[in-house]
Every structure is written in structure tokens, then in C-alpha cells.
Amino acid sequence: MAGETILVADDDKAIRTVVGHALGRQGYDVRLTSNAATLWKWVDDGMGNLVITDVVMPDGNGLDLIPQIRKRRPDLRVIAMSAQSTLLTAVKATERGAFEYLPKPFDLSELLDIVDRALASRDEDAKLPDGGEEEGRLPLIGRTPAMQEVYRVIARLTATDLSALITGESGTGKELIAKALHEFSKRRAGPFMAINMAAIPRELIESELFGHEKGAFTGATNRYAGKFEQAQGGTLFLDEIGDMPLEAQTRLLRVLQEGEYTTVGGRTPIKTDVRIIAATHRDLKQLVQQGLFREDLFYRLNVVPIRVPPLRERRDDIPDLVRHFLGQCAEEGLPQKTLTHAAMERLKSARWPGNVRELENVVRRLAALYAQDQIDVDVIEAELADQPSYAANNAFDPEKESLSQSVERHLKRYFEAHRDNFPASGVYSQVLKEFERPLISLCLDLTEGNQVRAADILGLNRNTLRKKIRDLEIPVVRGRK
Incomplete structure (x- = not known):
């Protein structure tokens, strides 16, 4: 204006x-x-x-x-x-x-x-x-742009009661985000209750969530107040929501739609005043396509999506995280430690497939097992002996591994990186296409754009090669080096 x-x-x-x-x-x-x-x-x-x-x-x-x-x-x-x-x-x-x-x-x-x-x-x-x-109150650690976006979403939700769906790899701190949403909300005076769907036998999930009446099933010797009743007036955190059985999903959907539930074995509807925050490391959209998760429930939960970045996307936060964990260790009575610059850089270069949880475990071992007050890079190298650096993990050494082993290593990383959003089908053709394009392009570079020679080297019919060049949109320049 x-x-x-x-x-x-x-x-x-x-x-x-x-x-x-x-x-x-x-x-x-x-x-x-x-x-x-x-x-x-x-x-x-x-x-x-x-x-x-x-x-x-x-x-x-x-x-x-x-x-x-x-x-x-x-x-x-x-x-x-x-x-x-x-x-x-x-x-x-x-x-x-x-x-x-x-x-x-x-x-x-x-x-x-x-x-x-x-x-x-x-x-x-x-x-x-x-x-x-x-x-x-509950400061989260991290100043990188990826974490700033998480902070801004949390800040925007302080005055609302909207449901949120937190997604992210295992070990990224999804429950911490859920606690922050609760602690900075108008429900902060109420209880925060958490339940992990993957850790409870499927036949007991409904009882854990909604409670049960005495005699509702064998072993139900007393009335049990479920997590919805325990979380009344506060927040209920449903961790690993992707592992919830379909029958329990149906009951949860009714709670979100009607604001009431019945206990297992009960007949009288109970009004509930609970905010729902869910989390998963799985791709719920894919589960919906496979018929393993209700689409209507997904949209009820996914009112506000929050993606927690993996540690590899926020490497510059690692020094702050390390100092935070070392401070916690000192408060618990372990010796105070510091790290040299080289040691910290080595931690920043690691892959961290287990994310922040893995980093915390390493830091706690450093505080508990090593006598020196200042940890140097050789100690870090020993701790990370089985975990090559990010740079090293991308290198190919023909003297140490075959081409097949190198391809396998890269495919493992691809599967690991996409495990939460893997396509429902077509992986075979997709991987072949990704492999074919650089193979043909490099071979054309080697032959300076001579397609006849390239076809011989590749063992392909010339017309087949031409079709692949066209389908894969590979530029061909005669005489290129």
C-alpha cells in the first residue's frame, strides 16, 4: 500500500x-x-x-x-x-x-x-x-533457518487450540516440539499426556486411550481412566500415530468430530476437552493410499503440519546442542567437559542417522567415560569409528570397493533418506532411470559425442541408444570433452 x-x-x-x-x-x-x-x-x-x-x-x-x-x-x-x-x-x-x-x-x-x-x-x-x-520454559536448541521455521509455527499457535501433526525422522525431537506446543499454549496449566502407539499391544490401545470399565474384558478387575480422561483440560500427544490400528482410528475420529467418547465396556458418552497433537516418522499419505490409515482422520490431525528437520539439515546447530548436553551432564554430577574446535568440526561432519538422540548419546559417553577435561578430535574419531564422515561417505575409492559396492552404498543412503516418503510403486524403474542417465552421458563425454562408439562401449543397439538419449533428454554435443 x-x-x-x-x-x-x-x-x-x-x-x-x-x-x-x-x-x-x-x-x-x-x-x-x-x-x-x-x-x-x-x-x-x-x-x-x-x-x-x-x-x-x-x-x-x-x-x-x-x-x-x-x-x-x-x-x-x-x-x-x-x-x-x-x-x-x-x-x-x-x-x-x-x-x-x-x-x-x-x-x-x-x-x-x-x-x-x-x-x-x-x-x-x-x-x-x-x-x-x-x-x-522449555527452550529448544537451534538457530539455523530450518529450526527458525519450527519456532515461528509454534509461536503462531500459542493462542490457538488447533490440532497439529509433527513429522520427522526418529530421534529428531518430535516429543519436544509437542511439549513446546503445550507449554506455550493456553492449556499450559493442564496436563500433558503422551502415548506411543508403537509401544502398546494393538489389543490394548483402545483401553489405554479411552479407559475401560471393570469387567470389560478378562483381567479388567478395576475401572481404568484412559489417556483422554487423564489429559482432560490439557494436551494429549499421540506419538507414532501411523502405527494406530484402523479400529482405534475410527474411535479417535469420532472423538475429534463429536468431542466425546465411551470407555471400553462403557455405555455413557463422556465429554472431552483435550487438544490433540500427533507425530509420526512415517508417510501418512502413503499409508492412506495403502488403506492403512483413514484419510478423514489424516485431515483432522493435519490441521497444522510441522516438519522437524533431521540433524543433517541443521549441522550448524550441533555446537549449541553439544554445549547444552554437556551442561546437562554437569548438572547431573558428571565432570564438566569442553571440546576442541577440531573435535566439534568432526561432530559436525558426521552423518547422524539417529539424529539429535544419537548426538546426545555420544556426548553423554564423552562426559562419562573420558578423563580429560578437553575432548580432542582423536577421541571423537574413536567414538565415531563405525560412522564415516559425511564427506567420506560420498567418496568412491576403487581400491577399497567395487562399483557394485559403491552403488549399493549410495542406494542404502537413498533408501534411508526417503524411508518416510517412499513412493508406493515404481522404485525399480525410477532407480534405473537415475542410473542410466549419468552412465550414458558420461559415455558420450568419453566418445566426444560419437553415438556409434558409445553404443559399442555400452553394448547397445544404436537405435536403442538414440531412443534412450531422447527419452532421458540427454544433450549430445559432438566433440565435447
């Missing part, structure tokens, strides 16, 4: 300049300041149609200003940005009434999009979310 005035407060001159120029090019009138006092004076004087403020400034905290701005001018949207990009910062910004939170560094195009949405939303009800903040 060109012509409107945007107030920008940030003590970093470079950020002020870049943001000012970007907004100016969009036709906005931009006012820039380096301090909170000037920003507040502008707001108090009735200036501006939108505020963009840093969190930490020399004379105050931008988060502390937000409630004052919202009280003084309820229609004035505030965008908070911060280099202190933690979950707590994101949640505080949202709880205090920020329209949006942006971790630094940010993409200017994203900022401009948020500015457009903020100005367009001024006629909406600007209700402040309930609940204060507690400084020590």
Missing part, C-alpha cells in the same frame, strides 16, 4: 539502510531510528501505519514496547525482528502481540510480503493473546 508510513527501529545502521531502501522502492514513506525512545514518541504522536522494530536496542527492548503500542494504538501492527533467534523470543513476540516475528538474517522479499499482509490486516480484530511468559 504505497504512500503509507512505516516506522523502523534498529540499532544496526546497515539493517536500517537496507530495510529503508527496500521499503522506499515499494513507495512507502519510511522513518528510521536507532532507539526505542524515538520510536515510542513517533507512535505516541500518532505517526506511522506500521512498526518494524528490533528486539534489542541501546535504550530498551522492542518486545517490551509492543504491549504499550497495542494499548495506545490497537490498530497499529508491529513486526518484531531479532538476532536472538530462539523459540522463547519467537513466542514472546507473539504473546505480546506482534503481527509477525522475523529472525535475523532475513530475506527482504519475505519482509515485504509480511509488510503487505500486516497493512492489509488492520481491520481485523487485534486481540492480544492470553498468558505471560516464563523465562525458563
